[in-house]
Amino acid sequence: MLQRIGAKWSRMLCTVATLWVLAVPPAFAEQSSTRTNETTARPAAGWTTGGGTVDGIATPLPEFRLNLTAGRAVTITTSAASTGSDPVLHLLTTRGVQLAVDDNSGGGTNARLSYRPSVTMTVIVALRARTTGTAGTANLLINGAMWRPAVRFGGWQLQVQNLRANETIGTIRLPNGAGPSHIMYVLKADGLGVERWQSGGGVAGATSYRPTVALGTRRLIIAVPSSGKSGPVRFFRNDTGLRAHDPDNDGLGTELETALGTCSNLTSVARNFECNRAADARDTDGDGISDGWEVLGRGDVWPHQALPLWGANPLHKDLFVEVDFMLRAPGETAQRMSPTVARQFASVYQDEIGTTSALIKAYHGAVLVNPDGLAGVAVHMDTGVAPAMPADATLYGDWGGYTAVPPVQASDGSWGGVHPDVSWKTNMAAARRGIFRYALPYSSGGGSVALNSFTWAAGIHGAFTLAHESGHAMGLDHNGPPAPAGVVDANCKPNYPSLMNYAYLDGTVGFADGLNTPVLNNAALREWRAVAPSNTAMLDKLQNAYRYYVDRTAGHVDWNRDGAFAPEGTTVRAYANLRPGTSCEFTRQNAAPLPAAASTQSPAMARLSDRLYVFYSVLGQVRYNYSTSSWNCPVPASTPCGTWNDWTAPGMDAQGGIDVERINGYTRTPQLLVVSIDHEGKLWQARLTRQRIGGFEHETFSTPTLIPNSSPASGAPSLAVMGSCDTYLTYKGTDNIIRYRRFTCTGGWEAEQQALTPGGTAIGTAPFSFPAITRVYLPHRPGEPGIYGAFPNVDGYLEIWWLDRTTGRWVKTNVLESTPWERVEGRAAMAWVPSQNVDPYPGRFYLMYVKHDSTPNRAYRDLEREVRMLQSYTRVTGTPGSLIRKEVVGLSSPFDNVWFYAFGIDLLYEQGVDTNLRMVDSIAINKSNVWATIELRPKADGIQDYNYRNANDWETVRLGVCRNVVNPGGTVSNPITCP
Structure with missing residues (x-):
């Protein structure tokens, strides 16, 4: 699902890349990228109005520290530059102030600069490419002697126009992307020297810079240190610092929000999304997480919350979960959620189980009110386990939150686990409140979770049990949305194909959508033509799981299990929602x-x-x-x-x-x-x-x-x-x-x-x-x-x-x-x-x-x-x-x-x-x-x-994904308003 979103934005990006006159939509959920476009090869026309994002590939820009002695000149040159490359040398102070720069004084495309310090000092020798397309390798020599052989250099270059005072520019770390830190050079008007050297300042190793004066048209270089990993990176230009440019106070300027397709108020239309459908302009997709945090990450707290790195998308509902582990006895071995369990859990929320029809998926996306129109809720879990493959990067990872929560001893001397409602308050970082939910699984066993809960727990090896319990936390009962006060609904309803239903808790279905099943009443069950023959999924379940005798051609069902189908026009009495071997709970009413x-x-x-x-x-x-x-x-x-x-x-x-x-x-x-x-x-x-x-x-x-x-x-x-x-x-x-x-x-x-x-x-x-x-x-x-x-x-x-x-x-x-x-x-x-x-x-x-x-x-x-x-x-x-x-x-x-x-x-x-x-x-x-x-x-x-009827779980999930994350324990000031 997330890769499809990335592909969508990629197509849009290719359309406008050669012009780059307006802000380019981001590939929010893209997990990896090896593509380049015209903007990475040469400066484009630039942005005539600010606000937007563009993706590129950050490559190494090596920076080496060198100790200089007062009064002693030093000459630094490049040699053996690889074919087609054009190295540029910069000499910077450790604060990033440029001391010297050279492009081609070393013969051919090689660079050569000299500098005599007046005081003893440590400087930075930086080696970059003249343009994005002239990256390569070269030797570095000091005073003619080899210093660093075959140094790889590069840097992604882009050009912006009309860079105004108090605009913020910077980078965003992406899944499987460049990192763990970025470097950004703002070049002087001549396009050669460094006006501003920026390392860090953004979220989780990304860069961020807000000029205090207007800079006009400038070229930028975005790169990673030589020790870093090359890969996709996102550049942003945010007009939030301009007067009256952030009416919803989500940290994104109106120009940037227009480019992204997010809302800055509740009266406008963001692309095709009517913002009056959102409950809070700060949260366009209604998942309870601020658009600003989803686009940029959260860097005003520690530890930083790198939401874009973990796959956040302001146009599609996200579910972030910290998955700790409950130790229940001294000496017990701590465990972590396995990649297989994580993938299976996510498949439920991401609508990847059972749903194959594009039309039905579009309906699910509409029910969820995802602004991108796609189905499902994207899942991102901090399990304390590094992704096993690139495709897992936004699904789970070791993001610094995992804790094995020690057991506690009761007054009678017995040991047990800490309740998740207690554990999160001390074991989940305060920085995650309003973003992450909290799961505290244990080694084995079922689960028990209150409806509409911030936390949940279940056996750590049972993906679908964990998803079931998380559904309760979303507000779903065993029969769908909670029945009105005084009304008791049924568990194990054969006409409710949902993993919330004990009869369907086998991984064959995810959340129900309320479609295509008949109403049932155990006191008056029609056996003749009970189910439409076209509803093969329900007939399969009745025959194989509920063990009913069915006529698949005619849709007859032997509800009372007497071996015959009651004639047309008659009804029978039976416990129709009893799936053998299952806890169906319909015997407790009126106790x-x-x-x-x-x-x-x-x-x-x-x-x-x-x-x-x-x-x-x-x-x-x-x-x-x-x-x-x-x-x-x-x-x-x-x-x-x-x-x-x-x-x-x-x-x-x-x-x-x-x-x-x-x-x-x-x-x-x-x-x-x-x-x-x-x-x-x-x-x-x-x-x-x-x-x-x-x-x-x-x-x-x-x-x-x-x-x-x-x-x-x-x-x-x-x-x-x-x-x-x-x-x-x-x-x-x-x-x-x-x-x-x-x-x-x-x-x-x-x-x-x-x-x-x-x-x-x-x-x-x-x-x-x-x-x-x-x-x-x-x-x-x-x-x-x-x-x-x-x-x-x-x-x-x-x-x-x-x-x-x-x-x-x-x-x-x-x-x-x-x-x-x-x-x-x-x-x-x-x-x-x-x-x-x-x-x-x-x-x-x-x-x-x-x-x-x-x-x-x-x-x-x-x-x-x-x-x-x-x-x-x-x-x-x-x-x-x-x-x-x-x-x-x-x-x-x-x-x-x-x-x-x-x-x-x-x-x-x-x-x-x-x-x-x-x-x-x-x-x-x-x-x-x-x-x-x-x-x-x-x-x-x-x-x-x-x-009893089918139910549309997605309607409840749409509300629950927001309501129970925005303000756990009343600890978040000015929380997001939920639908």
């Missing part, structure tokens, strides 16, 4: 914490009459809350759509755990069966009933009684109701062998049995895992309800077993899509959700569990107990005409995101009552305000009645 409820064990949930009950264990004792709200939240929001009553403590020991189910048929009144395991491993039971007496509802919790003849149990129990008067209970013994019992109306509790395989082998589980059972439909016995167990094996890996109620044995199924690779902690939760409100089958099976964290020596509160979700679906494979459909349990994903931890969970769905799957959890996130709290997730299936 409702229970008042004063907390537990470090699995809660249990059941409904009785019009009340939803949640039971849990607090310090080994049962408590419960109830709600009379429906929890059929009509609008997804960050606030609850119902309320809870205060807790009740009925007096029941539940040290090991608790479960509850509604049972029917035992009495005329439905009741809740509550089963707990106490501190001694004994199993207890109680009933909660509600009866209307005298026109009022009365709630009764029976006195707990022991479940007779049970082996000592460990962990939490699990209940499942097969039908009226038919309830099952499972638990594990202290020997980690799974046991189960059945309760019927006529026989009460049947004898305890070990869970045995058909071959008679006892089924065991891991010490940290508990068995769970439910009544459900699974493909093991299609269309037939049964008691199924989620039994982690002895290593803790999930297995699904079916109870053969005829034999009393358990059969291991093969319904899991793949071999589990995560261990289960505690008791899993399961539920069945019918597809329709009439028939119980077909439907969807849900299974959720807490992942076991076996990290050695990790503190109890720091254990990562991630909640995972599986569900049944029909997997369709093969090709059209020979498709294979198989119902499996899979699509393993975080229930919320990978940072949502819980001690335990329970699920509930009651056909005809609930609109969505309900989930209750006890949170295990190590924060004081949420630790062990219990909450209800009323839409745990992710099916929200909400229209």
